[in-house]
Amino acid sequence: MRILLVSPESKVWNSRAHLHNGLGYLAGSLLANGYTDVTLHDGAVETESLAQVLDRAIADGRPYDMVGISAPTVLIENAWAGARDAKARGAITILGGPHLTLQPDESLQKPEVDLVVRGEGEDALVEILHILEDGRSVNDVRLRNVLGLSWRDAAGKVMHNLDRPLRPDLDNIPLPAYHLFKIERYTNLNPMTDGLDPNARAYTIVTSRGCPYKCTYCSKPITGDTWRPRSVENVIKEWRMLVRDFHATEIGLTDDIWNLDLKRAKALCRALIDEKLNTVPWVTIHGMKVNHTDLELFQLMKAAGCKRVGFGVENGDEQILKKVIRKAQTLDMVRHAFKNAKAAGLQTMGFFIFGMPYETEETMEKTIQIALELDPDLAHFMIAAPYPGTELWKLVEKEGILFSHNWDDYAIQADKAHFQIGDLTADVVERKWREAHRRFYLRPSRIARRLMMPDTWRNLPRRVQDVSRMMLGARASAGAH
Ligand code: B12
Ligand code: SF4
Numbered sequence: 107m108r109i110l111l112v113s114p115e116s117k118v119w120n121s122r123a124h125l126h127n128g129l130g131y132l133a134g135s136l137l138a139n140g141y142t143d144v145t146l147h148d149g150a151v152e153t154e155s156l157a158q159v160l161d162r163a164i165a166d167g168r169p170y171d172m173v174g175i176s177a178p179t180v181l182i183e184n185a186w187a188g189a190r191d192a193k194a195r196g197a198i199t200i201l202g203g204p205h206l207t208l209q210p211d212e213s214l215q216k217p218e219v220d221l222v223v224r225g226e227g228e229d230a231l232v233e234i235l236h237i238l239e240d241g242r243s244v245n246d247v248r249l250r251n252v253l254g255l256s257w258r259d260a261a262g263k264v265m266h267n268l269d270r271p272l273r274p275d276l277d278n279i280p281l282p283a284y285h286l287f288k289i290e291r292y293t294n295l296n297p298m299t300d301g302l303d304p305n306a307r308a309y310t311i312v313t314s315r316g317c318p319y320k321c322t323y324c325s326k327p328i329t330g331d332t333w334r335p336r337s338v339e340n341v342i343k344e345w346r347m348l349v350r351d352f353h354a355t356e357i358g359l360t361d362d363i364w365n366l367d368l369k370r371a372k373a374l375c376r377a378l379i380d381e382k383l384n385t386v387p388w389v390t391i392h393g394m395k396v397n398h399t400d401l402e403l404f405q406l407m408k409a410a411g412c413k414r415v416g417f418g419v420e421n422g423d424e425q426i427l428k429k430v431i432r433k434a435q436t437l438d439m440v441r442h443a444f445k446n447a448k449a450a451g452l453q454t455m456g457f458f459i460f461g462m463p464y465e466t467e468e469t470m471e472k473t474i475q476i477a478l479e480l481d482p483d484l485a486h487f488m489i490a491a492p493y494p495g496t497e498l499w500k501l502v503e504k505e506g507i508l509f510s511h512n513w514d515d516y517a518i519q520a521d522k523a524h525f526q527i528g529d530l531t532a533d534v535v536e537r538k539w540r541e542a543h544r545r546f547y548l549r550p551s552r553i554a555r556r557l558m559m560p561d562t563w564r565n566l567p568r569r570v571q572d573v574s575r576m577m578l579g580a581r582a583s584a585g586a587h
Contacts, residue, residue, distance in 0.1 A: 178203060
């Protein structure tokens, strides 16, 4: 069976060319189960369109039998377009990923989508292919045994099988098949700070899945509320592969919360030092949770090669943090973590959200103030985006007005507010968001620091675009969706 796994091309601003860990895992499981003819198409780095790839396969007399497409909410329209291309060329189409897990029905209304996988897909995909490879149809009754699958029966009725339980034994999942990616094309983890070297090899790793916290804006449809760590040995095995086999020059941790268990986090750092893997710098991509840190952890991270840590600060108002975001952390905990990380010699990054429900101009001003006070090397200011399934989504549905029903408008790093609740208008949220960028980045000390960085000059056109978009409110011509 010829299989093509696809991540659609993204038009979301600031999207980076990160390895798609999920597709890597799916491919790893397929290979381990005897499906050896697997190709990966990551729209973020490809030069050919999906249609061109499919046409070339047909012209070569080796068409793809199955095309599996991955989609978070913002990419679902692109995923449907990809499914249309694949279906028109005779392939079976299977969609999976965060958005499909949240809204499986919507995609099964589309004739171009044959099957939808909800939740983690490694086992489900293998089970489906076992059934389909006998030449059976996508309506075969045996599909009802595949947990987490949504499908149509022979009469066309949409069926949702029971959910697949989260796999507790992550160590037993085959390692991601990164050799199938165009691995040399992943050159930066963060376009605002990295990407200095066009020949860099910047890869990501997931050391645990899930998070027990319940921040109201956070969408965790795949990894869930139960924290499932990989053993330190198993993580080191993959880390070694990234460094020794794929020559990584930078590594990013993309766990929901890699430091939930402080003891394990420290053990991982010690193992990186012992294994001499600390020569390759690494960063935390998703914010660390401040209340599971101490000075020793940051010191060990530094010794283990860590270059930069990110923290979810979110808001400068204690009440919004506690009652609206339910972040389970106080501003003093945030201050403490920043202080320790800086003392250990790490660069810092902060994530801040504007326009959560019940915010006012004053609470957003407090967010700007805390950003200025913490003074991270990099501040990511984002506008609240409600994703289906989150508490924020439910609240907006109940009490607010949603401005757009187009899924491709659901980017967090967009420059437009997505909803209004109460008196706080979109204009005020967008104005404070732009003001945050201006007041944070246009301080003389910042400008001086920025001008010293070589990438400022190397990427000048992009920098000018970013400045006009974030600080003046002008739509960037490229990248904005
Ligand atoms: C790393 C990461 C990124 C990276 C790379 C994303 C990527 N290409 O994988 C970057 C920084 C580029 C990124 C960008 C964005 N991200 Co992001 N990201 C993550 C993060 C932290 C980890 C992803 C990961 O590796 N998961 C682990 C792997 C194993 O899971 P997976 O990829 O989902 O794949 C599994 C299943 O989904 C399923 N599956 C997936 N695809 C398919 C396909 C088929 C055919 C099948 C059968 C199964 C299947 O099987 C896989 C294996 O189990 C997640 C949080 C999370 N924990 O998932 C957020 C997350 C996916 N991102 C999110 C968001 C909002 C964004 C942005 C929109 C932010 C923005 N700019 O506004 C952009 C979207 C741009 C884009 N092109 O995707 C949300 C998505 C919410 C939603 N409802 O869609 C998440 C869940 C974070 C959150 N908690 O809110 N992101
Ligand atoms: S934002 Fe981070 S800490 Fe909060 S629920 Fe999501 S993953 Fe967990």
